[in-house]
Amino acid sequence: MRAKELHPSPSTSWGLGENRRYFRGILAFINRKLAKFVQNAYPPALPSIQTLNLLVETTLLLLKPDALHRGLAGRIITRFEEKGLQLVGMRLMRMSQETAAKHYAEHVGKPFYEGLVGFMTCSPILAMALRGPDAITVARRLMGKTFGIEADAGTIRGDFGCSKSYNLIHGSDSPESAARELAIFFPEGLEDWDPISAPWLWDRE
Numbered sequence: 001m002r003a004k005e006l007h008p009s010p011s012t013s014w015g016l017g018e019n020r021r022y023f024r025g026i027l028a029f030i031n032r033k034l035a036k037f038v039q040n041a042y043p044p045a046l047p048s049i050q051t052l053n054l055l056v057e058t059t060l061l062l063l064k065p066d067a068l069h070r071g072l073a074g075r076i077i078t079r080f081e082e083k084g085l086q087l088v089g090m091r092l093m094r095m096s097q098e099t100a101a102k103h104y105a106e107h108v109g110k111p112f113y114e115g116l117v118g119f120m121t122c123s124p125i126l127a128m129a130l131r132g133p134d135a136i137t138v139a140r141r142l143m144g145k146t147f148g149i150e151a152d153a154g155t156i157r158g159d160f161g162c163s164k165s166y167n168l169i170h171g172s173d174s175p176e177s178a179a180r181e182l183a184i185f186f187p188e189g190l191e192d193w194d195p196i197s198a199p200w201l202w203d204r205e
């Protein structure tokens with residue numbers, strides 16, 4: 001563009017079209033400044049836990065004695081954290097015979113029952129309550145199939161073991177089981193809090 005057009009002097013003879021172009025340029029400039037001002041004053045709203053329709057479930061997980069003896073607790077917890085499930089309860093405890101009987105009531109009479117109760121009560125376990133969309137299914141998927149040898153690679157049971165009984169982790173298998181099991185291990189209730197990452201992790205739009 002020529003300097004004459006950019007900085008017109010009064011002596012320059014201008015046509016109607018040039019005037020229009022000049023004022024349009026000024027208007028565009030003002031528009032841009034105004035848009036920037038409005039954008040700064042009203043930035044686009046970040047997703048918030050209040051505005052999203054977040055349907056969440058809570059599930060009970062137990063890190064079994066083998067997970068603690070093998071020093072895998074941290075790595076297993078990390079998998080759930082990375083997936084976006086929220087920790088709302090955690091308790092290092094020794095399971096009593098009574099608690100084990102209550103928790104595994106559905107397995108009474110099965111050939112592995114006595115061994116299972118003996119295993120689960122031999123040393124501490126880590127009970128956890130995790131929350132998130134479809135938390136029960138999501139947690140079971142991360143855990144993998146019951147027996148380590150059959151569990152897919154990439155799952156907790158698939159990556160960390162080959163045993164049938166010593167399979168590191170328990171997870172509720174339905175909303176009904178979750179409610180029943182959470183009441184056994186967290187009778188005092190859970191910690192209710194809003195993780196700031198939830199809108200990014202749990203959005204379902």
Ligand code: IDP
Binds near residue numbers: 145167173
């Ligand atoms: P799940 O833990 O994947 O839900 P369930 O069938 O509910 O599997 O069995 C509960 C637990 O009992 C298993 O996690 C495992 O520790 C143990 N278990 C199940 N079946 C056998 C078996 O055939 N031999 C030895 N232990 C078993």
Ligand code: MG
Binds near residue numbers: 173
């Ligand atoms: Mg089960």
